Amino acid sequence: MTVFIHKESERRPDEASYDHIIPAGEGWMRDLRPGQVLRIVDLEGNQAADTLFYDAENPEDHYSAVQTIAGQQNIYLTTGSVLRAESGKPLLTIVADTCGRHDTLGGACSAQSNTVRYAHETLPMHNCRDTFMLQLAKRGDGYTKRDLAPNINFFMNVPVTPEGGLTFADGVSAPGRYVEMRAETSVTALISNCPQLNNPCNAYNPTPVRVLIWES
Template sequence: MATATTYGARDHARAQDGVRAEAMPVVPATEWPAPPCEAGHLVWAETVAGGNYTHRVIARGTELRLTDLRGDACAHLLLYVDGRPWERLNAADTVKVQWNAYLRAGRLLLSDQGRVLATLIEDTGGRHDTLCGTSTLVRNTHRYGDGTSQSASPAGRELLTLAALKNGLEPRDLPPSVSFFQGVEVRDDGTLDFTGSAGPAASVTLRAEQDLTVLIANVPHPLDPRPAYTSTPLEVLAWRAAPTAPGDPLWDATPESRRAYANTADFLAARGQS
């Protein structure tokens, strides 16, 4: 179909109506086949191609599941309190407050205000990273020949910048991210060892403990030693649920988690939120 004229371009664009690619959002999300929740509760359903990004604002209590479909996704995640973007994911506090650098089910993603942004409630992979952040333009240009957002090897920071801009944020608002599905371990001498992927179909489920702006870049981990830019699709599903409450075993799992949840509840109560 010719696109050299405005009419031709319009007809070509309209011919795509109803066509679905492997990597794209499903709108409305409730049309996603075999949802992992009650009918009508799905609010976000998308497959993110390797070397691409996504973003969304989700409500407190929403559960967000990320799945590495083929074993070479790496989800670089940033979280911000919606409407209060200065309260954001703090990877350093997430590590030091919980006395642990490794994300597993039951761990919390914390802000620098001592409050919980999200709870990691399920994890079938176990290979993640809180230490390295995402890839940069300089690194990818040196490694792959290009790292710009429209290239064949976009850097994570470049893609997260685009996602941030679409939510009223700026490059200065991008802290270090955490990464899911590609692991790093710290050796006795302090060096970092890239442990790679847990394999296809690994997933993590996060529970939003505040209203959140979510930014995700699906790009290779910066320590991935492979010479080729290797990144496969990431599935993103989110559905309505309820936040963690007193009496939940996660609330009282450790003294640190109890305090972080209490800080969050206290802050929300002052704002008239239960």
């Protein structure tokens, strides 16, 4: 049986060394030092924060959904989940979580997936893959679209059917809920605050998220 561990953090926002709002549909990319703690806050509820992590010293060793799922023998992420790279190296550990369940199977929306899931008319709509690529282009440092991989969808509800299929359902988050992660090594974090207008996970209404960082 899957157990979701709700755990509140003792960290206070006014003691954070970094505090930033990511508007709906926009991206964010920043390095984390070992021991720093990143919190992502779902400000208005049921927003999806599509997220990727990279080993900052070896960006080719990016977050791996397969290694993470295999390591914890659980398809969902919650308190205690170790987010692993392709090499199996721990990148971050979820140390607090007031949502209790996060998806790492559904992937990021793209122009192509929008047309398959919804309608051909959605092709020109903004999507997370485009946001990821824009942030990587701004960063430089040799990052390309080859560095995109299956990502985490924080706060997103993607139940698995008995037949093994995926369903995109109403969100399980609420205003002010958050997930908090401790960097286990030097990590580069990349977030696309999902602009999706066709998915019930965010009630068809993309909203801002907040990111905070505390020192070790």
